[in-house]
Amino acid sequence: GESVGLHLPTLSVQEGDNSIINCAYSNSASDYFIWYKQESGKGPQFIIDIRSNMDKRQGQRVTVLLNKTVKHLSLQIAATQPGDSAVYFCAETLPTGANSKLTFGKGITLSVRP
Amino acid sequence: ETGVTQSPTHLIKTRGQQVTLRCSSQSGHNTVSWYQQALGQGPQFIFQYYREEENGRGNFPPRFSGLQFPNYSSELNVNALELDDSALYLCASSTRGGAPFFGPGTRLTVL
Numbered sequence: 347g348e349s350v351g352l353h354l355p356t357l358s359v360q361e362g363d364n365s366i367i368n369c370a371y372s373n374s375a376s377d378y379f380i381w382y383k384q385e386s387g388k389g390p391q392f393i394i395d396i397r398s399n400m401d402k403r404q405g406q407r408v409t410v411l412l413n414k415t416v417k418h419l420s421l422q423i424a425a426t427q428p429g430d431s432a433v434y435f436c437a438e439t440l441p442t443g444a445n446s447k448l449t450f451g452k453g454i455t456l457s458v459r460p
Numbered sequence: 461e462t463g464v465t466q467s468p469t470h471l472i473k474t475r476g477q478q479v480t481l482r483c484s485s486q487s488g489h490n491t492v493s494w495y496q497q498a499l500g501q502g503p504q505f506i507f508q509y510y511r512e513e514e515n516g517r518g519n520f521p522p523r524f525s526g527l528q529f530p531n532y533s534s535e536l537n538v539n540a541l542e543l544d545d546s547a548l549y550l551c552a553s554s555t556r557g558g559a560p561f562f563g564p565g566t567r568l569t570v571l
Contacts, residue, residue, distance in 0.1 A: 389562035435502050447516050450502030
């Protein structure tokens with residue numbers, strides 16, 4: 347989308363290593379952010395979300411960090427596995443009362459080496 | 461897997477034709493959004509439905525229209541198909557203000 351971008355088009359990591367996927371957003375009014383994983387031929391799969399009143403949120407093997415000062419979002423995946431290979435998108439929403447209107451970046455491909 | 465289903469899985473149409481895509485939302489979700497995803501790109505918001513009314517629209521022409529039914533399922537209609545309409549069409553359902561969960565998509569090819 348126009349206001350969300352990813353720094354790198356591809357990321358290759360060794361199985362077992364930690365992965366960090368970065369995302370920059372340009373709309374300082376955005377208040378809700380979501381990371382999605384998309385495997386080939388499938389729809390985007392929800393990974394984790396974070397609201398603007400938080401700076402960190404943890405899930406199972408994943409952590410999202412939000413830095414509103416520099417409008418930066420990151421997704422950390424611990425102990426990356428082959429099944430983590432996919433395209434990852436960050437998405438943002440504005441506080442319109444209906445958070446389903448997402449603006450996506452172009453995505454980054456995560457490739458896990460065995 | 462989410463509880464969002466879409467039909468058909470694949471569809472081939474010719475330029476100028478009309479198409480209807482269908483979506484069943486996840487149980488408990490009352491909001492449905494549609495997205496278009498071109499190859500190698502992120503999904504682009506088309507529009508959203510809440511309580512059977514359009515509630516937000518992206519930068520898509522009027523030939524893209526939709527419906528939401530009382531059971532929260534939804535349809536996307538595209539008239540006068542153009543070659544550039546070839547894409548993966550994604551439906552996402554959510555609770556009001558909640559995270560959208562996506563279906564598997566419908567792959568539309570316009571020849």
